[in-house]
Amino acid sequence: MEIRVNPTRMELLRLKKRLKVAVRGHKLLKDKFDELMKNFMKLVEEERRLRQAVEAVLAEALQGFMMARAVMSRDSLEGAIARPKVKAEISAATKTVMGIEVPAFTLKEPEYRGGIYPYGFAQTSGELDQAIRDLSRSLKELIQLAEVEKTVELLAAEIERTRRRVNALEYVMIPQLEEAIKRITMKLDENERGNLTRLMKIKDMVREKQT
Secondary structure, three states, X not given: OOOOOOOOHHHXXXXXXXXXXXXXXXXXXXXXXXXXHHHHHHHHHHHHHHHHHHHHHHHHHHHHHHHHHHHXXXXXXXXXXXXXXXXXXXXXXXXXXXXXXXXXXXXXXXXOXXXXXXXXXXXXXXXXXXXXXXXXXXXXXXXXXXXXXXXXXHHHHHHHXXXXXXXXXXXXXXXXXXXXXXHHHHHHHHHHXXXXXXXXXHXXXXXXXXX
16 A cells, blocks of 8 residues: 655655654664564573473473382372472562563472471382472472463564564555655656746747747
8 A cells, every 4th residue: 555645845855754764663673573583592492491301300200109109009199298298489570571571480499397208208118209309309490491481472472573563664664655755756856847848938938029
């Protein structure tokens, strides 16, 4: 859709100013887009690393629980872990990344008074102890993974918004302004040639009358 304008010099100056602002805005948005992508790729790599670490630890913990279930009765296993001994506290805040508010989770290190095991060792197995240790070890990375995943989601949404604005300026607004400026310039040049032609005719007519 072309921009409809009056072919005047005032309008030409106004469009040239708009074009200058649009070009400047496009550059700033493109720089922002590039920086967002750089941060996004770093976070995606960090998310992949954290996810692999967490999944590995949780797989070990699951295997430990399965081994414990093989040597313990169901009631003994459920009774051993029914009352957790350690309470984890997580605080949520926000921080800014490239002008975007993202979550910041902080895990308050739990106090291990008397150890992390909520049971005695007489009726439980070593496999259950290892599974509990694995779960405890994975908690901090689980919190980090949740924070990174949400940050990646928010950055992806901002990248998409910025990409659309960059494309709108690059492929719609700037070409339309350039085309409008070209049309006005051609029209003004045409008018100027027409005025010059009329002046020359008038001059010739005056000369003819004088002779």
